[in-house]
Amino acid sequence: MVSVPLRPVLVVEDSTEDFTALGRVFRKYALQNPVLRCEDGDQALEYLQGRGKLSAWPQAMPAIILLDLNLPGTDGRTVLDVVKQDPYLHSIPVIIFSTSSNTKDVEDCYRLGANSYLTKPIDFASLEEKVQLIIRYWLQSSELPAA
Template identity: 35%
Template sequence: MSRNRRPIIILIADDDAEDRMLVKDALDESRLTNQMQFVENGEELMDYLHNRNKYADKDKYPTPGLILLDLNMPKKDGREALKEIKSDEHLKVIPVVVLTTSKAEEDVLRTYNLGVSSFITKPVTFASLVDVMKTLSKYWFEIVELPKP
């Protein structure tokens, strides 16, 4: 029933390999068929979005339709990357969902002020993560209209 007929790439920015695997498994478990790309820090995220360095191949690394962003990453944290994304004329239309362990009210407020689309605290159990990913998938890929990349 999806109104979005084109494939939407999900770009997942998280420095923790286990968390990346869990998010991928949870998305797979929720029967999401969208292509997923992964980066490990804010610098890689910006390189991907600007097709620089190892992400120069635009066909291999297309513009994502949704970014899942961890806040606490090395080199450039998610807050800094979010600020850059939302201040860039071409990138600011990409929905960014913070998916982090942080529950700090300051992080919630700051990221919304920077233009984040949603703030989700990572669930503790895998079953809960699957539930969150199912809901997230249904909302972003079946209910809302996303801008074309």
């Protein structure tokens, strides 16, 4: 049987501290998917719209995108809008993972096509719980579109 490589999880996060905490949880729950980080919206769009053409980026599109909203340069709302308007990218699930619990942010993101909106918790135990839910639902239970 031919094994298909797992598609990466794209984390668009400017905070090294938050990305490190996510990495700890991914390792704890033995996430098998490679994890790719983009530190700002511009880098994320370069990767996604480059469709793996740059040698530094994997060839496969991500299985899911964990997207922070408040990013330097192009913000997460714009990244979300571009992804959901692009016929090649629009089927990739985008999970907003932001410290903002502002009702307007939540509504705007769903209007732009977010597949889920989760507020980033402050304490590690709550972060662990939310990331475990993301892994179980999006990467283990859901049937995702082909790359």
